[in-house]
Amino acid sequence: MKGHLYKFTLEHLEDPKGNAITAEPVTFEARNHDDIFKILESMKGKMALSDSDAREMAIGIKLFGEVMLRNPENELFQQLRPHFMVFMKGLKKS
Template identity: 35%
Template sequence: MQHTYRVTVQSLSAEDTVSEAGLTFDVTNHDEILGLVDRVAARQVLPKDEVAEFTIGLKLFSEVMLRHRREPLFAEFFPHFGAFMKRLKGGSEGGPPS
């Protein structure tokens, strides 16, 4: 099942005059991202204030990478990413990160 999200990035810095309007785009993901934020927080692998940033960034990146995994930019990295995800999920790659 695909989940659809709207992502908005808006600068909070007064010095950022490049794009005052910010950036908004829609994405789909095979995971329910908001629930994943809670699950990653429960694993206590990062400080609480970094969990949403990490999880959302990871899921946005991973969805693009999955679509393009055979392209040269991602092909070499893809197996390493799979190992990282197994470790994050507590799988056979050595358990959760310390």
């Protein structure tokens, strides 16, 4: 599969009460047809979101969207795809 290859690491730092967590990080690689770093840059100052919220949203959408593209036969994705496409068009216009 062609595309940009990214390595993600997720660390659980603390629980809802602020207690430190010592769980092993989760690391995985994912390919994406888009340059996520360019998208992160373009998200700055959009949609009245903080930079942190914009990064979270952009990365989440890109990871989810790529999985949905790779699995078009999945019934759940088939139901969501038209709505996701409308959302993405609106996001790109903002």
